[in-house]
Amino acid sequence: MLSIKNLHVSIEDKPILNGLNLEIGTGEVHAIMGPNGSGKSTLSYVLSGREGYEVTEGQILYEGEDLLELETEERAHKGIFLAMQYPVELPGVNNMVFLKESLNAIRRARGEEELDSVKFMQLVKEKAKMVKLDEKLLKRSVNAGFSGGEKKRNEILQMALLEPKLALLDETDSGLDIDALRIVAEGVNALRSPERSVVLVTHYQRLLDYIQPDHVHVLSEGRIVRSGGKELAHELEEKGYSWLKEGAAA
Amino acid sequence: MSAGNEQSRQWFEDLAHSGQVDLPSEKLGWLDDARQQARQAINTLPVPYRKQEEWRYTSIDGLLKQNFQPVNDPFTALQSVDLEDWLLPEMDCYRLVFANGRCVPHLSETSELPDGVRVGSLRAALTTDPDLLATWFGQTANHSQHLFTALNTVLINDGVFIHVDSNVKLDKPIEVLYLSLALEDAVVAHPRNLVVMEPGSEATLIERFVSTGQSVYFNNNLSEIILNESATLIHHRVQDESSQAYHLSNLFLSQQKQSRYRGTALALGGAWARTEYKVKFLDEEAECRLNGLYTVGEKQLTDFHLDIDHAKPHCASEENFRGILYGKGRAVFDGRILVAKDAQKSDAHLHNANLMLTRNAEVDTKPQLEIYADDVKCSHGTSVGQLEPEQIYYMRARGIETAMAQKMLCLGFADEIIDTIEIEPLRQHVHERLHNALDRVVSEQLQAEEVA
Numbered sequence: 001m002l003s004i005k006n007l008h009v010s011i012e013d014k015p016i017l018n019g020l021n022l023e024i025g026t027g028e029v030h031a032i033m034g035p036n037g038s039g040k041s042t043l044s045y046v047l048s049g050r051e052g053y054e055v056t057e058g059q060i061l062y063e064g065e066d067l068l069e070l071e072t073e074e075r076a077h078k079g080i081f082l083a084m085q086y087p088v089e090l091p092g093v094n095n096m097v098f099l100k101e102s103l104n105a106i107r108r109a110r111g112e113e114e115l116d117s118v119k120f121m122q123l124v125k126e127k128a129k130m131v132k133l134d135e136k137l138l139k140r141s142v143n144a145g146f147s148g149g150e151k152k153r154n155e156i157l158q159m160a161l162l163e164p165k166l167a168l169l170d171e172t173d174s175g176l177d178i179d180a181l182r183i184v185a186e187g188v189n190a191l192r193s194p195e196r197s198v199v200l201v202t203h204y205q206r207l208l209d210y211i212q213p214d215h216v217h218v219l220s221e222g223r224i225v226r227s228g229g230k231e232l233a234h235e236l237e238e239k240g241y242s243w244l245k246e247g248a249a250a
Numbered sequence: 251m252s253a254g255n256e257q258s259r260q261w262f263e264d265l266a267h268s269g270q271v272d273l274p275s276e277k278l279g280w281l282d283d284a285r286q287q288a289r290q291a292i293n294t295l296p297v298p299y300r301k302q303e304e305w306r307y308t309s310i311d312g313l314l315k316q317n318f319q320p321v322n323d324p325f326t327a328l329q330s331v332d333l334e335d336w337l338l339p340e341m342d343c344y345r346l347v348f349a350n351g352r353c354v355p356h357l358s359e360t361s362e363l364p365d366g367v368r369v370g371s372l373r374a375a376l377t378t379d380p381d382l383l384a385t386w387f388g389q390t391a392n393h394s395q396h397l398f399t400a401l402n403t404v405l406i407n408d409g410v411f412i413h414v415d416s417n418v419k420l421d422k423p424i425e426v427l428y429l430s431l432a433l434e435d436a437v438v439a440h441p442r443n444l445v446v447m448e449p450g451s452e453a454t455l456i457e458r459f460v461s462t463g464q465s466v467y468f469n470n471n472l473s474e475i476i477l478n479e480s481a482t483l484i485h486h487r488v489q490d491e492s493s494q495a496y497h498l499s500n501l502f503l504s505q506q507k508q509s510r511y512r513g514t515a516l517a518l519g520g521a522w523a524r525t526e527y528k529v530k531f532l533d534e535e536a537e538c539r540l541n542g543l544y545t546v547g548e549k550q551l552t553d554f555h556l557d558i559d560h561a562k563p564h565c566a567s568e569e570n571f572r573g574i575l576y577g578k579g580r581a582v583f584d585g586r587i588l589v590a591k592d593a594q595k596s597d598a599h600l601h602n603a604n605l606m607l608t609r610n611a612e613v614d615t616k617p618q619l620e621i622y623a624d625d626v627k628c629s630h631g632t633s634v635g636q637l638e639p640e641q642i643y644y645m646r647a648r649g650i651e652t653a654m655a656q657k658m659l660c661l662g663f664a665d666e667i668i669d670t671i672e673i674e675p676l677r678q679h680v681h682e683r684l685h686n687a688l689d690r691v692v693s694e695q696l697q698a699e700e701v702a
């Protein structure tokens with residue numbers, strides 16, 4: 001599904017990612033952990049096509065296609081979805097209108113029929129119920145004045161609605177209460193299928209209790225320094241990251 | 251005063267003499283007096299120029315270059331206009347239609363007005379209600395005159411006359427549609443309006459200014475609005491004219507005890523459009539809330555001047571204006587709230603926000619509070635910003651194309667104003683107009699970016 005080779009990325013000439021390699025197979029769930037500032041969000045943003053990130057070296061293939069050639073919205077059309085660490089507020093833009101435009105833009109790009117208002121309403125209500133998002137939030141401006149947890153839930157609602165092929169969740173579990181955490185996990189597990197892949201960026205073992213990852217990676221100073229199975233997450237929870245750095249230096 | 255200014259005065263004098271006015275003038279000494287005074291004022295009032303604070307950002311040079319002619323017969327040209335094209339679907343209202351400043355009775359719809367309500371042309375009212383006119387005419391507009399208002403008074407030819415008796419509440423809005431027809435000459439009209447709300451009365455007034463074609467003309471409007479005790483007026487104005495149009499509106503609003511005025515002022519198109527609101531609280535506990543929206547693009551100027559006079563205690567005013575600017579569009583927002591020494595417990599808020607879609611657009615915004623009382627709640631604020639790249643990115647990451655994302659954000663910005671219009675067909679109409687304008691703007695802009 002996704003193949004990242006020797007990825008180097010700079011922000012304003014400052015190198016952030018330094019030769020990152022990562023292979024995500026179709027149907028797999030990967031967790032990426034790592035210290036603050038190691039480049040996890042940078043990787044997520046580069047994958048989703050945010051401006052301001054300069055790829056100085058390396059290659060990213062998504063379903064065999066050069067991802068870096070695609071515009072941000074084209075990536076969304078082709079099934080990439082990033083649940084952001086800091087969802088953006090859109091004052092004045094009604095959440096329902098936004099969700100409908102998003103879904104229909106993607107459907108249009110895929111040559112599918114757009115959903116009319118009635119069908120869309122049904123669908124969005126069903127999904128909102130699934131992620132236990134208060135319907136009142138659908139009537140408000142996107143994320144504007146939402147609490148931290150509400151914003152994250154709204155991201156999960158979008159994910160549930162858009163049913164991406166490759167879902168990237170950047171610390172969606174941070175700042176969530178335990179119930180919300182379970183809902184996020186349910187959302188991800190519902191999406192899980194042999195055709196879809198998921199990348200979870202997280203600091204906490206807890207999410208991984210609910211969503212069992214196939215692979216766990218540690219990102220440090222802009223590259224993957226360790227990969228393993230789900231037991232790696234337990235090890236990290238116990239020992240922190242310093243032992244890895246020492247190991248790398250040795 | 252410079253020689254240039256005296257040349258400019260000539261333009262006003264020529265215009266003042268050009269109008270041939272054929273109003274019924276019997277027994278109307280008060281009108282003759284008002285005219286006479288205005289004629290003198292044209293010789294003495296200062297000519298608007300850039301060194302005066304009120305005209306600092308707004309040049310009238312474009313106007314002065316035109317040789318405007320009065321319209322003697324708008325009715326012939328009107329025959330080729332289909333009124334239906336200009337009406338809002340599903341709009342249930344009483345209606346007055348004007349063509350280049352003259353009321354067109356056969357297109358107007360006022361036959362089923364409730365008792366105690368007069369809605370018609372000023373011209374007709376001179377015959378039918380001279381006493382009412384004599385009582386109210388010039389009551390609010392005689393202060394803060396400038397040359398354009400004097401010109402309007404000299405050339406009074408027609409306008410709107412609305413009078414609502416005590417405690418009468420109108421069941422439907424009154425809509426005034428000002429059609430400016432495309433005529434060969436550059437023409438000028440001076441609609442003169444008088445709205446009198448007697449104590450306890452309630453009404454909704456919609457004014458829409460449209461151009462039926464592309465031609466140069468000048469609308470020089472003056473409205474006097476009088477809200478007597480506990481009267482309520484909701485007043486929406488939509489100025490949406492061609493890119494050749496010059497438009498000046500002067501609104502004089504005086505409010506008695508516990509009266510309420512709520513309005514929206516929308517400036518969506520024109521070459522040069524200026525609107526001045528002069529609001530005066532004459533007694534306590536009156537309230538004035540005004541929302542405004544302007545969109546202004548290439549070769550256009552839009553200018554709003556608000557003057558809110560808290561002369562009495564316990565009054566509330568709130569003005570919230572937003573602008574969307576693109577191309578080389580220019581906007582001016584000059585809002586001033588004056589709270590007099592004795593006007594304790596005044597509640598006054600003034601806000602202006604601008605969204606700049608291009609680098610070359612320009613706004614001069616100047617909200618001012620002048621407070622002489624000490625126990626008041628007042629605030630003012632202004633902002634000038636661009637669309638946030640982060641917001642565009644977020645929407646694109648959800649599959650929404652850049653042009654659509656920009657449009658949705660602009661509409662979101664404007665909606666805070668538009669959504670305060672409670673009349674569904676009007677709100678829909680304004681939405682549509684804005685949608686269309688933004689479609690054009692956003693696609694032009696994306697093309698420009700591609701070229702760059």
Ligand SMILES: Nc1ncnc2c1ncn2[C@@H]1O[C@H](COP(=O)(O)OP(=O)(O)OP(=O)(O)O)[C@@H](O)[C@H]1O
Nearest residue numbers: 011012016034035036037038039040041042043085
């Ligand atoms: N716009 C920017 N300008 C300059 N430096 C930036 C910018 N964005 C990120 N960085 C830097 O890049 C590095 C990686 O940041 P990133 O957000 O990817 O880390 P992270 O692994 O997601 O951290 P966290 O766990 O705290 O979310 C940090 O040192 C950060 O300060």
Ligand SMILES: [Mg+2]
Nearest residue numbers: 040041042085
């Ligand atoms: Mg991060």
